[in-house]
Amino acid sequence: MATEENFLTIKDVSTAFKINGQYYDAISHINLTVHHDEILALVGESGCGKSTLATTIMGLHDPEETRISGVVDFEGTNLLQLDEDGYNQFRGAKIGMIFQDPLSALNPLKRVEDQIQEVLDYHTTLSTAAKHDRVMELLDQVGIVNPPLTARQYPHELSGGMRQRVIIAIAIACKPDLIIADEPTTALDVTIQAQILDVLRSIQAENHAGIILITHDLGVVAETADRVAVMYAGQIVESGSAEQIFNTPKHPYTRSLLRSMPQRNNESDDLYVIQGNVPSLRRLPTTGDRFASRIPWVPASEHEATPTMHEVAPGHEVRCTCYRNFTFPDEKGSDHV
Amino acid sequence: GCSSKSSSSNSSGEKGASLKLPDHYTNTKATDKAATRNGTLHVAEPADAPFAGIGDPNLMQNNEDNDVFAPGAAAPGNINDLFIADKNNKIIDGGLANQRLDRKNNTVTITLRKGAKWSNGSPITAKDIEYTYEVIGNKDSTSQNYTADMANIKGMAAYHAGTAKTISGITYPDGETGRSVVIHCTKMTPAMKFVGNNFIAETVEPYDYIKNVPIGKLAASPQVRKNPLFTGPYKLDKIVPGESTSWSKNPYYYGKKAQIKNIVITVVSSNNIDKAIQSGKYDFTSPAGVMHGTDYKELKNLKNYKIVGQPELGYGYFGFNVGQFDTKTGKNVIDPNSKMANKSLRKAMMYAVNTDAVTKKFSYGMSWRANTLIPPIFDNYWDSSAKGFPLNIKKANKLLDDAGYKKKGKWRAQPNGKPLTIYFGAMTGTSAQAATYQDYLQQWHKIGLNVKFATGKTMEMNSFYTTLQAPKQNKIDIYNAAWAVSSEPTPTMYTETSVQNLGHFATAKNTQLINDMNSNKAWNDSYRAKIFKEWQAYMNEEAYVAPDSFSYTWAPVNTRVKGYSLKSSNVDFWSSLSLTSSSMK
Amino acid sequence: MWKTILRRMLIMIPEVIILSILVFLLAKAMPGDPFTGSINPKANPAQIAHLMKMNGLDGPWYSQYWNWVVHLFHGNLGNSYQYQEPVTRLIAGRATNTLWLALFTMLLTYAIALPMGVFAGRHEGKLPDTIIRFYTYVTYCIPFFVILVVGIWIFGYVLGWFPTTGSISITASGWLDTIGSRFYHILLPGIMGALFSTVNIVQYLRSEVIDAKHSDYVRTARSKGVPTKDIYRHHIFRNSLLPIAAFAGYSITGLLNGSIFTETIFSYPGMGLLFINSISFRDYTVITALVLIYGILNLLGTLLSDIILSLVDPRIRIQ
Amino acid sequence: MPNKIDQQSSISAADLTRLNQEAQSEATPSTARIIWSEFKADRPAIVALVIIVGFILFVMLASLFIDTPRMMETNIMNYFNPPFSAQDWLGADSAGRSIAQQLIVGSRNSIGIALGLTVISSTFGIAWGLISGYFNGYVDWGMQRVYDFMMMLPMLMIIIVLVTIIPHYNAITLTLIFSLFYWEGTSRLIRSRTLAEADKDYVAASITSGTNQWKIIFSQIMPNISSLIIVDTTLSFAENIGVETGLSFLGFGLPSQTPSLGTLIANANDPNNITQYWWTWLPAALEIIVLCLSISYIGQVLRRAADASQRQGLTS
Amino acid sequence: MSLIEIHDLKVHYPIRSGFWNRVTDSVKAVDGISFNIEAGETYGLVGESGSGKSTTGKSVVGLEKVTSGQIIYQGQDITRPATRRRLHYNQDVQMIFQDSLSSLNPRKRIEDIIAEPLRNFDHLSKDDEKLRVLQLLDIVGLDADALYKYPHQFSGGQRQRIGVARAVATNPKLIIADEPVSALDLSVQAQVLNFMKQIQQEFGISYLFISHDLGVVRHMCNNIAIMHKGRLVELGTREDIYHHPLHLYTKRLLAAIPETNVNQRVAHRATRQAVERAYQDQQTRYYDADGAPFPLVAVSPTHFVALPADFAKSLAHAEEEVQA
């Protein structure tokens, strides 16, 4: 499966947004690696910073409104040091991105073919005819039944699933090494979702690409991901292989998430609810474990003052020490409540 | 009225005006040969709207057309005219045609000069003289020049009614292509001696050129709009509809030869006329164009322009509504019970207005208080000794007190005790005019009369006249208007049967006097003058219609222009003009 | 598409009919009649009555209206009283002038407004944006005619750079000269008009550009590696210009309204000036015809806008 | 059945006042307060507000002390008095009437027309837009046809024709004539927002709560487009102050004895007045610009305030 | 007797065009569905996007003009607005919306929002009304300070609970919940689902639970209806649908649910692809000539499927054999 060569290394990346003149970290000190031929899933609740990380890698932030630090090493280049032109050598060519809302992500006034071809225009030297052939090939590859017809259509004439396929075609047009897919299926039906995920997987297999798949659907993660990083409030709280995360989850947050999913066998039971709310960007605790407030029964001594990642198994890391003795209040008597 | 003749007066100073304008510009500079060869004379026509562009004197309906086609005539206002006149407007020989009146046979014989030609070179014929009558009198004609006086020509009424194909009273002693016509009349009047009378038409129509156009469609035809023919020193080269006309020398002109290569007449908005003159774009404004006192103030000190002017053929007046027009009998009748039927009230109102002060302040001497209803330009007839109505509040109050208009609270009431509100009708005009009308109201308020604007504001010209012309109306009691007179001064508008008698006054004495003006006795000039003066005195005494103001017609003339003269003896106005330099000063 | 246009035209018929009745009645209701104003000392009432009859002005309003409609279908809008010629010919002459001026103003408006709006949107919040917005605010607040009056005074009279009256110099000969002269005459009113009418377009375009800048498809384009200037060229401009294109038809209304002022102030003999003159002359036939024509032009403007929009925006399809 | 709820909750009538007080203390500030604080944060906005309010008050009060017919009398002696003279500190016009006084009364008239016009046309336009946008189907269709027809009418021309027809017209008739046409812009704006708003679920929720349609339109939907309404009304007011100037300029404005900003600015029609007698028109023109700019500026502030109150997730 | 009986419900949206606004075509959003809702039960309505779920729900609550068919409540057909008004129908049938933010009027305070149905139906005194609102807030687990706040000041989960409070204010018998949790995060979703279950038990409310998330539906509903192209393709208990699906479309939906068991994902993917292939190949057998689902036939007292009767029987048979 995954080769050990990690072509993307994210080191200590933080991104802060300017709100009323002050900067607030949306993601802080993120460390990640992505290998060829693997799907890395990024999961977490809404607002935990998944998209921010993706757009930081793509360099899509407005430099006047954000402050970014750290290193994004992509095949030996630190992307964060590039200027706009330098970045454009990577965007579309070596890194492709898939967005959540397939309707608004396509220019409503341009035909599908033109939108796909635009990537080829900037990153290849193909002739017009060759580009056209490539477009057909791409549309076919993403599972569009009648490429010549679809190529001539406008986005609004396509169904949601078709649009998403077009966006994927754009993202993979130059056979990028890295594909970032930000909630590519959230807006779609389950059946279509399954098809799109299949397409992604087959493309990865063909291109030996690495994929960062952002989603909040644990089912999708379980079905698709090779490795998983769980994010909470701008930090990665647990990472490991899919098996590790789903079979032996460690961090209280991961465990809480899994427990609040409706499962096959718990129809009559209540679902688990995590207490409290995700703190908003401006109210993030600056010290200590960010998840602490949501597991109030865990004594402060169980948490680290400055939580760090701990390797609990090869490739399986967990933030903070609180996971060690963690139990849910209803699991073992009521002494924690 | 458009066929008014420019007319005599050697100098205009002593006509009651405080300011004396020269009636010509003496330019002693030598005429530049180059300027003559290539020069273009630029004339500005002050107007509020693009001109209509009807190049036919009998069909055109406004002054603008008259002005922009003026170089087609020897002198302004004389387009395609047959006759020339002396300073008293009496027809004299030497024009395109001569006229002979035969009082015994009741005929008028008109004989064209030899070799007279239209501007396209074709000869002017006897038929052309006759065709004027057809154009005016045709039942489909759009001409507004047909009047009851014309029915004096035998057969004219029948032709006008459409019952006759031709006018039986006009004959051609030497055929249609000959030089003379004889007009048979039912009676002869002294007015026929003068240009501008209503009995004999004074123009020619190019029959051959326009005969194929039905007379009803003539005004819209290209023969009249695009390439009209003229008899004067210049011929029309080009016309930009509504905007400008351009002229060059007419080689076929019988009289004094034209001296300027090109004349361009351009319409300029009256609002901007002084700015246009100040910026040196025009040689002068149309000799008959409407210029205001405020313009004079702006222009009088320009170094490169001289102001030339002469008293206008017209006057401003006040009219009182005292009766109605009986549509059955076709006569005006005084209603003795009407609000304004009281002579003292009318005269009091006239004594209350301060025309002297107003004209002085607003017109800068370009108009002055009128003393009678005959303009001073008619030397023979104008009564210079008439007093008119100078400001006299005391007298006004006394008149009212004596007549029983007692104050009831703020305002005077009618003698019968009923409240009195008088409605004043005035036309929308310049801001100076608005101020003037406001001032009149205030003056009347001073003598305790409650006078208000009819409809609450000044009126558009058309609604103003529509209101007044109704056979019977009670919206306007007193009105202020201006009247342009023809070069023959008989006050026909004030006759018993006239629809232009807007106040509907008709008295036996008035009828008598006006009839006397054109009676057989009136062939004697001094008798005629006496009657005119009697009439002026009578009108001032009764004040059914009262004089308001006389004005100058004037123009700024660029100092490169030579030969500019408004003297009525100058029958060759256009051909006398030349340029001393090819560029504007 | 042609079918739709045709159907739209059919829809316009009842509107035009109601409009025609309305304007006809309005014209009738105006005080004064067209002959009395220019009374000639020699005209008599019988003659005026005769003239009224000849012009179909006797009889009840509906029969007059009917006469008018019947004539209308023969391309005959009657005669102008003031100008003594067929209204169709009169207006045809004036319409070309108005058309020249309106077209030029419109072209100039877009030529000024498009770069301004895009520039302001692109540099949102920066100095040029502030300056442009200030300009639009001020022009928005100054009455149109004040700009024109001051403009003609400075450039026409004081500096003397431009003609101040008319549509063409009579001395112009040859087609090049003619066109040149016409152009010279519409230059000043065109520029003044354009400077004024840019306001809406600039503001609208600016906010469109700002919206487009933050849109998802622009983000997609950026992630394709399209350089910024090309993003503006291929995506932002095109998409922001779309609603502006549709403005073009609607702006006819504004231009026609403006023409009344421009033509009055510049003594430019177009339809606007003709209207104002006709109002004071109670020239019914002309007033009626002009209101009708302006109404129909407005209608065609909206139709044009719809057509343009459906041509440039694939999302709006006229089947 | 209500007892079911009673049973399920521990709260009883006894707690009512206490809880109510608790809730009051946490209550969100009202829109008016938010707008006011927005103003306070913006100096120029305060200045604009003071200018507008002060000016309107001044004009309304001062005009009470001016005898208008008296003021409009021709005073031959003061003909074109220059400004800063003893009697007329802003000079006099061609009829010797004080410009300063005319400016005050004229402002009152113009502002009065603008206010009247704004109130009438906005009220009508808002109601029209709301109703047309809420009831789709034939009601909307019919209203749209009327709207289309009105849009087709060449407004300026029809207004001029109407002005010439109406014999004794004054500021009120003029306002009404304008009102015939000025609702269109507002109604289109409101309609499109209402269409969007009517699609939202809270409207469906109100329907299922048994609320009647008119109440939904005017007390559910309308408050939601209130920011739009406020901003639009403010801007129309700014625009309407200059609305009669155009007509006056063309000579179809108010009667000559009724001064207005328009009749004053129309003095610029005579090129001689532009520089020679600049005081006859310039103050009025400047006043319009200042008023219009100030009101637009206030409109901007209101727009911002409205947005802030809609800012989601931010406890203001 | 059932709480509500739906008979052959059809909702067609006319497609109007042209100046005269004539109907030129129609979208058959709901095309003849029948089912009954029993008191105290939860019905799930599942199907892909555009299948007509929301339209069905809205018709039941009276928000949609019904083209034909009947909805019988207390023996009367409430498809006519007058009947609904007379019966105070919406006092008994309420709705919870998908988008919590848009379903709460942003310009109204929480008190006014929750009190709205009370004001229209119950006409309480001012104090009673306030008390009732406070109690409702208490029931949905919100503090009294919420009273004078605006919707945007709450989190998604809290807002959804406010929506629930409004829905239960009048003590309804049936609540239509149109995708009440699909916009929420997992843990918030759990919170809302728990809560809905809880008040159902306490008040004995029936739910019509509309969702496309089969996991959630399985958790919530005893009875499930699968909708496709405006019709029902299969109807049955949770057991029937999840364990003995008959219609190919149902099977396809079930197969598409992502599996949380990582260890079996390869196998699961294989099954799904097999079902998908089968679906593409056997369309014609499962749908009529027009491509529309067949009428429902019963295969057991609780289980109905939209297939020709004999085909349904044989499938049911085969199913049993597999189980056995």
Ligand SMILES: Nc1ncnc2c1ncn2[C@@H]1O[C@H](COP(=O)(O)OP(=O)(O)OP(=O)(O)O)[C@@H](O)[C@H]1O
């Ligand atoms: N441009 C921005 N300015 C200010 N704050 C921002 C901006 N973009 C995102 N945020 C904030 O940063 C945090 C992380 O946002 P992000 O979009 O990365 O979350 P996410 O995990 O992708 O959530 P979701 O699942 O809802 O997409 C959020 O609190 C968000 O409000």
Ligand SMILES: Nc1ncnc2c1ncn2[C@@H]1O[C@H](COP(=O)(O)OP(=O)(O)OP(=O)(O)O)[C@@H](O)[C@H]1O
């Ligand atoms: N007002 C409307 N006018 C016309 N068509 C409509 C309207 N509302 C819905 N439709 C159509 O009716 C069909 C059913 O819509 P409905 O909203 O009931 O689907 P749904 O099953 O709820 O889908 P989703 O899961 O996307 O909410 C769809 O094809 C939709 O396009």
Ligand SMILES: [Mg+2]
């Ligand atoms: Mg995101």
Ligand SMILES: [Mg+2]
């Ligand atoms: Mg739905």
